[in-house]
Amino acid sequence: MYRNGWLRAHLGSVGVLGVFLLITALTSLYSYLLFHTTAELFSIIIAGAIFIIAWNSREYLDNQYLLFLGIGYLFIAGIDLVHTLAYSGMNIFTGYGANLPTQLWIAGRSLEAATLIAAPLMIRRRLYARLLGVVYAAIFALLMASIFWWGIFPDCYIEGAGLTPFKIYAEYVISGALALSILFLWQRREAFERDILDLVILSIIATIGSEIAFTFYVSVYGFSNLVGHLLKIISFALIYFALVESGIRRPYDLIFRNLKQNEEELRRSEERFHAIIEDQTEFICRFLPDGTHLFVNEAYAAYFDMSPEELVGRSFRPTIHPDDRERVRAFFASLSPDHPVDSIEHRIIMPGGEVRWQWWNDRAIFDDQGHLIEYQSVGRDITDRKQAREALEENRRQLEEAMDLAHMARWEFDIASGIFTFNDRFYALYATTAGREGGYQMPAEVYAREFVHPDDRHVVADEVEKARETRDPRFMSRIEHRIIRRDGEVRSMVVRTGVSLDEAGRPVKTHGVNQDITERREAEEELQREKDLFESTFESLRDAAFVLGADPVVIRMANAAAEKIFGYSRDEMVGRTTGFLHVDEAALARFHEHVYPFLERGESIPRFRFTMKRKDGTVFPTENAMTPLYGPEGAHTGWISLVRDITPEVEAERREEQAMRQLEENMEQLATLNDQIRNPLAVIVGLVDMDCPGTIGAVMKQAERINDIITLLDAGWVRSEKTWEFLHRHYHLGDETPELQGKDTEDRE
Amino acid sequence: MTDILLVDDNPDICRIYHRMLSKMGYAVETVESGAEALSGLAEDRPALVLLDLMMEPMDGWEVLRRMRADDRMQDVPVIILTGKMLTPDDVLRYGDQIHGFVMKPLRRADLEDVVREFFLEAEDIEARTRNARERGVDEATIREYVALRHQVRVLTEMRGCLDRVLGGGDPDTGGDRPELADIRTRLDDAKARLGELETVIAG
Numbered sequence: 043m044y045r046n047g048w049l050r051a052h053l054g055s056v057g058v059l060g061v062f063l064l065i066t067a068l069t070s071l072y073s074y075l076l077f078h079t080t081a082e083l084f085s086i087i088i089a090g091a092i093f094i095i096a097w098n099s100r101e102y103l104d105n106q107y108l109l110f111l112g113i114g115y116l117f118i119a120g121i122d123l124v125h126t127l128a129y130s131g132m133n134i135f136t137g138y139g140a141n142l143p144t145q146l147w148i149a150g151r152s153l154e155a156a157t158l159i160a161a162p163l164m165i166r167r168r169l170y171a172r173l174l175g176v177v178y179a180a181i182f183a184l185l186m187a188s189i190f191w192w193g194i195f196p197d198c199y200i201e202g203a204g205l206t207p208f209k210i211y212a213e214y215v216i217s218g219a220l221a222l223s224i225l226f227l228w229q230r231r232e233a234f235e236r237d238i239l240d241l242v243i244l245s246i247i248a249t250i251g252s253e254i255a256f257t258f259y260v261s262v263y264g265f266s267n268l269v270g271h272l273l274k275i276i277s278f279a280l281i282y283f284a285l286v287e288s289g290i291r292r293p294y295d296l297i298f299r300n301l302k303q304n305e306e307e308l309r310r311s312e313e314r315f316h317a318i319i320e321d322q323t324e325f326i327c328r329f330l331p332d333g334t335h336l337f338v339n340e341a342y343a344a345y346f347d348m349s350p351e352e353l354v355g356r357s358f359r360p361t362i363h364p365d366d367r368e369r370v371r372a373f374f375a376s377l378s379p380d381h382p383v384d385s386i387e388h389r390i391i392m393p394g395g396e397v398r399w400q401w402w403n404d405r406a407i408f409d410d411q412g413h414l415i416e417y418q419s420v421g422r423d424i425t426d427r428k429q430a431r432e433a434l435e436e437n438r439r440q441l442e443e444a445m446d447l448a449h450m451a452r453w454e455f456d457i458a459s460g461i462f463t464f465n466d467r468f469y470a471l472y473a474t475t476a477g478r479e480g481g482y483q484m485p486a487e488v489y490a491r492e493f494v495h496p497d498d499r500h501v502v503a504d505e506v507e508k509a510r511e512t513r514d515p516r517f518m519s520r521i522e523h524r525i526i527r528r529d530g531e532v533r534s535m536v537v538r539t540g541v542s543l544d545e546a547g548r549p550v551k552t553h554g555v556n557q558d559i560t561e562r563r564e565a566e567e568e569l570q571r572e573k574d575l576f577e578s579t580f581e582s583l584r585d586a587a588f589v590l591g592a593d594p595v596v597i598r599m600a601n602a603a604a605e606k607i608f609g610y611s612r613d614e615m616v617g618r619t620t621g622f623l624h625v626d627e628a629a630l631a632r633f634h635e636h637v638y639p640f641l642e643r644g645e646s647i648p649r650f651r652f653t654m655k656r657k658d659g660t661v662f663p664t665e666n667a668m669t670p671l672y673g674p675e676g677a678h679t680g681w682i683s684l685v686r687d688i689t690p691e692v693e694a695e696r697r698e699e700q701a702m703r704q705l706e707e708n709m710e711q712l713a714t715l716n717d718q719i720r721n722p723l724a725v726i727v728g729l730v731d732m733d734c735p736g737t738i739g740a741v742m743k744q745a746e747r748i749n750d751i752i753t754l755l756d757a758g759w760v761r762s763e764k765t766w767e768f769l770h771r772h773y774h775l776g777d778e779t780p781e782l783q784g785k786d787t788e789d790r791e
Numbered sequence: 792m793t794d795i796l797l798v799d800d801n802p803d804i805c806r807i808y809h810r811m812l813s814k815m816g817y818a819v820e821t822v823e824s825g826a827e828a829l830s831g832l833a834e835d836r837p838a839l840v841l842l843d844l845m846m847e848p849m850d851g852w853e854v855l856r857r858m859r860a861d862d863r864m865q866d867v868p869v870i871i872l873t874g875k876m877l878t879p880d881d882v883l884r885y886g887d888q889i890h891g892f893v894m895k896p897l898r899r900a901d902l903e904d905v906v907r908e909f910f911l912e913a914e915d916i917e918a919r920t921r922n923a924r925e926r927g928v929d930e931a932t933i934r935e936y937v938a939l940r941h942q943v944r945v946l947t948e949m950r951g952c953l954d955r956v957l958g959g960g961d962p963d964t965g966g967d968r969p970e971l972a973d974i975r976t977r978l979d980d981a982k983a984r985l986g987e988l989e990t991v992i993a994g
Contacts, residue, residue, distance in 0.1 A: 713875050717845040720874025721801045724896035728807035731899045738898070745896055756876035756956045 052283060059279050063272055070268055075131040081271040082126035088278040089119030092285055097171070099289030106169040107161050107233065107242075108285050113171060114157030115281065117178040121150035121185065142189070144198035144205070148212050149185045151253060155219035158246055162226035165233045205257075213257045220250045238288045245280035248273045325400075325421040331414055333357040345423065346393070363389035363397060374417075377406035387424065399428040442467075449558035457510055457549055460486045471558055474528035495524035495532060502537075509541050509552045517541045517549075522559070533560040585667075586685040592671075592678050594619050607687045609657030620683075625655045637668055641678065654685065663692045705762075712759050716752045723748055795906065797821040798828040798854065799843035799872070804895075808841070808872075811899045812906065825849030829857055832864040839890075839909060844873040852885065859888055868941075870909060876956055882949045882974050890941045892948050916940050923992040936992050939985040946978045 049056065066084065070077035096112020125146035128135045135142055189195040198209035224246050231239050252273035255266040319326050325342035329335045334357045343350045346360070362370050366388040373386045385403040392398055402421035409415050445451065451468035455461070462484045469475050472493055476482050484492075486506065494502050501523045508519060519539045524532050539554035580587050586604035588597050600615045608615070608623060624630040633652060640647040647668045654664045667684040723745050730741045794817040799805050805821035812819040820837065822828045825846055832840070840858075844851035851871065858864045870891035877892070893905050920933050953971060 714845060716876060717874035720895045721804060724874065725801070725803040725807060727896040727898060728804070728811065732807065732810055742898065749896060752874075753876075753956055760876055760878055760953065760956055 052287075055283070059276075063275060066275070067268065067272060074268075075129065077268065078129055078271060079126055079132070081275055082122055082129075085271075085275045085278045086119040086123050086126070088275070088282050089115040089122070092116075092278070092282050093119070095282070095285045095289050099285075099293065100171060102289060102293035106167070107165050107230075108238075108281075108288060109169055109171060110161040110164050110174065111157060111242075111281060112285065113174050113178060114153065114161070115278070116175075117182045118150050118154045118157065120182055121146055121153060124186070125150055139199070139201055141197050141199045141201075144209055145189050145195050147256070148198050148209060148216075149189065149195065151216045151249075152212070153181065153185070154249065155216045155223065158223035158249075159219055159226060162223065162230050165230050210257050213253045217250045217253045220246050220253070235288065235292070238284050238292075241280045241284035241287065245277045245284065248277035248280060252277060323422070325423075326419070327353075328416055328418045329358075330416050333359045336416060342421075361391040363391055365389070374404070374406075377404065377414075377417075379408045379412045382406045382408065387428075398423055398425040400424060449561075450555050452555050453553065455486065455506075455509075455552045455554075457551060462486060462489050468556065471556060472525065472527050473531065478528070493525050493527070495526055498523035505537070505539065506552075509539055510549060512541055512549055513543070513547050515541070515543050515547075533558050534563045535559065583684070584686075586687070588615075588620075588681075588683040588685070589671075590620065590681040590683055592680045595681065598680070604685070607656070607685065608654075614657075623654050623685075625653055625661055629653065641670055651688065663688050665691075709759060709762050712755060712762075716755055716759070719752050720749065794818045794838045795820070795841060796828065796831060796837040796839070797841045797872075798823075798825065798846075798851070799841075800824060800846040801843070804843075808902065811902050815903055815906065817906070825851070825854035825857075828854055829861075829864075832858065832867065833861075836864065836867060838868070838913075839906070840867055840869045841872045842869050844871060845875050852881075855885060855888055868909070868913070870905065877949055877952060879953060879971060879974055882946065882953070883977060886946050886949060886974075886977065887938065887942045889945055892945060892952065894952060912940070912944065919992050923994070926994055928991060932988065932991060936985070936988040939981050939988060942981050943978065943985055946974065946981065950974050950978065 062084065066077060066080050069080055093112045093116035096109045096115075100109045100112075125143050126132070128138060128142045128146055130140050130143065185195070196208040196212075197206050198212070199205055224243055227234075227239065227242060227246070234242070252270040255270035255273060319339050320341075322339060323341055325345060326337070326339040327335055327342050328337040334355065335353045336355075338350050338353045340350060343353050346353075346358075370386065370388050373384065377384060383403065383405045385401065387399060387401050389397050389399055400421050401424045402419050405418045407415045407418060445467065449471060451471045452465065453468055454463040456463070464476075464479075464482050464484060466476060469479065490499050490502060501521055505519055505521050509517065517540060520536060521539075522534060522536045525535050526532055536557045536559050537554055538557075539552050541549040542551040542553065544550045580589075580599065581601050583601055583603055586607040587599075587601040588604060589599035590597055596617060596619055597615045600612050604610075604615065605612055610622075621627070621630050624633060629652075636650060636652075637647060647670075649665055649667050652664055652666050653661055655661050665686040665688045667686075669682040670678055671680040671682060673679045727738075727742060727745050731738050734741075795812055797805055797808055797812070797819060799808070799821070800823050802823060805823060809819050809821050820831065820835075822831055826849060828840070828842070842851045842854060846854075851873065855869060858867060858869065868890040869888070870893060871885075871889055872893050872895065874895040876894075891905060891909055893901070897905075916937055920937060923933055923936075924930075950971065953974070957971075
């Protein structure tokens with residue numbers, strides 16, 4: 043194929059060559075000298091062309107062989123030119139005869155053969171073209187000198203004797219050398235493209251043919267001479283073709299082929315690139331400053347539930363969250379030719395209203411004048427990551443808060459070095475700072491000396507020892523000890539410690555949390571004190587006191603007075619409902635009917651009297667104070683019940699009432715008595731005054747004496763009346779106090 | 792027309808006082824129980840009622856309460872005539888409902904003084920109020936003036952009576968006896984108000 047290809051490509055040239063060869067051959071019919079001159083000049087021109095092409099295309103030549111030939115052929119052509127000029131009949135170099143052109147011929151062919159042998163050897167070597175030119179020039183000069191000046195070049199043609207044996211053998215040697223050059227060439231054939239190799243070999247074969255022809259000729263104008271020259275032209279032309287092919291045509295082909303390959307590669311690369319872009323889960327887009335999208339990948343379009351076609355060529359701006367708009371605007375404004383790339387995280391509002399977080403890496407593209415042309419962006423949805431991060435942050439914050447609230451701080455202890463590693467929170471707990479303590483690390487003995495309460499140091503030391511000796515990976519200890527903070531305050535700490543073991547199961551580190559429990563401890567103590575106070579108060583009450591449940595109304599606690607008043611032991615009362623303390627079921631029902639309406643209305647229950655029953659069955663009057671108890675959520679959880687045995691009071695009241703009633707009766711009688719005495723007195727005074735005016739003075743005197751006595755009684759009565767009224771008003775003496783009537787004891791005091 | 796209705800469950804007293812008052816020229820009716828008194832008052836309106844307190848079954852205070860609750864007799868003047876000593880509480884409770892107070896036993900002259908002074912006082916009040924009415928003083932002011940005139944007199948009498956019984960102290964100021972402090976306050980207030988009204992009534 044390639045041969046056909048080559049032939050087709052050079053068909054014109056081959057045709058021209060054929061025509062030229064024919065014309066050249068025909069010129070011999072007119073003048074052999076013309077023929078020779080034309081043929082030689084033609085081969086010289088070809089050789090010059092060979093040099094020019096080789097020299098100028100040397101950078102494109104695959105190997106250095108043809109360049110070597112090109113340079114060599116220039117000097118061969120030089121010798122051939124002299125040969126042509128020296129040819130018989132040219133009459134330029136007179137006095138040399140036919141020997142001179144033959145010598146020059148042999149010199150030229152020798153140089154040609156040497157070139158063709160040497161060239162394959164140079165294929166793999168670096169060729170210093172200029173140096174080679176100098177070498178050839180030197181050889182050329184030596185050859186010329188040996189022929190023209192020194193005359194030492196062997197004779198090749200002797201007039202009358204013909205070709206000298208030297209000439210003939212030289213031709214054979216040259217032919218052999220040429221054959222050898224073919225061999226060399228063949229051995230290095232992989233350095234050539236096949237058709238080039240063929241052309242060169244054909245050229246050498248033509249040269250060999252030419253040489254063989256010359257060994258036959260008798261006359262320089264002979265037929266074999268003609269064939270030899272034509273073959274020489276062919277030989278040169280073939281080298282020329284080879285050079286044109288590999289130095290000009292092929293490089294261009296190569297360039298175009300490379301171009302095509304590059305194009306193909308580019309296309310495939312673009313396809314791969316496109317596939318990569320489309321396979322990305324990240325959003326990729328390009329857009330103009332006005333928002334018109336030039337490109338979006340599938341991922342980007344799908345994110346907005348659209349197709350790329352719907353987006354490209356259109357102005358589309360996702361709705362930026364209002365809180366982020368200013369920041370996004372400033373971000374894009376910050377991109378400049380000096381700072382064209384940056385990234386940003388912001389929220390967008392999806393078409394459905396959902397708020398999502400995005401990360402974008404944006405590149406602003408500017409023209410040479412620094413004008414913004416477009417943006418190229420790569421982004422992704424980071425909502426989940428953001429939420430996870432926020433959740434993590436929230437957790438961390440909550441943990442920090444929890445630790446703050448709980449007055450807790452972490453620490454670590456390296457067992458080998460005996461050094462604690464603390465942190466700011468820890469130091470804050472100890473009312474100090476890392477700056478003050480000289481860093482976050484502190485030897486154990488320093489910590490113990492500086493912060494642990496002297497009385498508790500052994501507790502800490504024992505615990506450290508335990509942790510040091512444990513082989514239990516789940517080792518966890520809890521101790522409490524006091525510390526002395528930097529500000530001198532003594533605080534209570536609870537310390538929880540765990541260990542980290544090495545591969546051999548030996549503890550290498552302990553770590554733990556210290557918690558300041560001073561307030562809790564104080565609160566606990568306060569609570570205990572309050573509890574003790576409550577219990578002692580409860581116990582010391584003279585009234586029977588009960589702590590009752592809400593439903594059922596079970597006795598949870600009873601005091602000593604309750605035992606004394608009701609006659610039951612505490613064990614007999616606690617755990618039972620209160621019915622057994624009442625006279626009967628009906629009384630219990632009345633009790634509840636009285637109490638619960640107050641509870642339902644949320645009113646406090648005034649003290650009230652109620653008859654209750656002792657263990658021995660005796661019924662006795664009581665005064666009850668019921669206070670509901672409520673739980674943290676406001677639910678009614680029980681009662682505090684105080685029961686006072688008011689038997690003595692009731693008895694006293696009864697006696698008092700009796701006395702008052704008697705007093706009242708007496709007073710009433712006194713008042714009546716006074717009136718009853720005054721009435722007859724009034725009658726006597728009246729009658730005497732009316733009927734015996736003469737005696738009225740004496741009677742009146744007596745009457746007034748009686749009246750004065752009664753008046754004394756009056757005074758006593760008035761005062762008693764006043765006292766009575768006072769007692770009534772302020773002490774309710776003589777009032778009835780019915781059972782179940784609320785009774786405010788304050789009025790009595 | 793009856794001038795004076797005497798209510799007392801003691802018939803001798805009724806008889807004696809009837810004679811005394813009749814001799815003074817008054818038309819006098821006597822009844823011996825509260826019930827009779829109320830029924831009589833319902834039919835005939837006297838110029839003055841003399842009322843005993845210690846009566847059975849209805850005592851004098853009850854009669855007074857019923858009178859004051861009854862439109863037909865609520866403004867009939869009442870002078871208490873009793874042998875029972877008053878309490879400060881009685882004074883405070885009834886002092887503004889009665890027009891005089893007098894203790895038994897009393898001589899004819901004393902009774903005549905009491906009744907005469909009452910009517911003279913009544914006439915004086917009548918004269919002053921008539922004059923005031925003519926000058927256009929409003930009826931409420933006049934009524935208040937009349938009530939205060941009686942109240943001041945009665946409270947003064949009652950306090951004097953209590954003072955005599957309890958002994959000592961300054962009868963004008965109520966002395967230093969704490970049990971009479973309320974009466975003194977009431978009296979002072981009434982006098983002060985009466986002083987104000989006197990200028991209105993007198994013009």
